[in-house]
Amino acid sequence: MKSTSYLLMALALPALCKIVTSYKVHTRIVNRLGGGNSINVHCKSGNDDLGLNTVEDGGEYWFRFHINFTGTTLFCCTVSSKFGRIDFDAFDTLRDWFRCDPECSWVITKQGLKGYNLHFSNWDIKRPWL
Numbered sequence: 001m002k003s004t005s006y007l008l009m010a011l012a013l014p015a016l017c018k019i020v021t022s023y024k025v026h027t028r029i030v031n032r033l034g035g036g037n038s039i040n041v042h043c044k045s046g047n048d049d050l051g052l053n054t055v056e057d058g059g060e061y062w063f064r065f066h067i068n069f070t071g072t073t074l075f076c077c078t079v080s081s082k083f084g085r086i087d088f089d090a091f092d093t094l095r096d097w098f099r100c101d102p103e104c105s106w107v108i109t110k111q112g113l114k115g116y117n118l119h120f121s122n123w124d125i126k127r128p129w130l
Contacts, residue, residue, distance in 0.1 A: 025073075027090050027104040028062035031055045033081060039108055043077040043090055067093055079108055084129035086113045099124075 031039045034057060041061045043050045048065070055061045067073045075091040089095070091104050098119050105116040107123075115125030 024064055024066055024102070025091055025096075025100060025104060026062060026064050026102060027075065027100075027106075028060050029055065029077065029079065029090070029106045029108065030060040031057055032107050032109050033057055033083070034110070037081055037083075039079050039081045041077060041079050043075055045073060045075045065091075067097075071097075077106075079113065081108070081129075083110060086127050086129060088113055088115075088125075088127050 036057050038056050042052045053061050073093045077090040079086045099117050107114045112128040114123040117124040
C-alpha cells in the first residue's frame with residue numbers, strides 16, 4: 001500500500017511542478033496621488049532587481065513573473081514620494097496564490113497603499129505612509 005502511495009506521488013509531482021512554475025502573475029502598482037505627484041517604485045525578489053522606476057500621477061508600473069519551482073516567490077517593493085515611504089510585499093506566494101489570481105493590484109493614494117483581493121473583491125491590505 002505504501003509503495004502505491006509513493007508511486008502516485010512520484011507520478012503527480014512533475015504535473016504539480018509544471019502547474020506551479022507555469023503560473024504567471026501580473027503585478028501592477030497604480031499612482032493615484034493626484035496633484036501631479038509622481039512616485040518612485042523599486043521592486044526586487046531574491047533573483048531579480050527591477051530597478052528604480054518613476055511613475056507619474058495617474059500612471060502605473062507593472063511587471064510579470066512566474067512562481068518559482070519551490071513556490072516561495074517573494075517580490076518586495078518600496079514606494080517613495082513627497083508623502084513618505086512604504087515598504088510592502090507586492091507578491092508573496094503563500095499569501096497571494098489565490099488572492100491575486102491572475103493579477104496583484106496595488107494603488108498608491110495620499111492615505112498610503114491599498115492592495116486588492118480579487119477573490120473577495122475588496123481592498124484587504126492597507127499600509128500608511130512612513
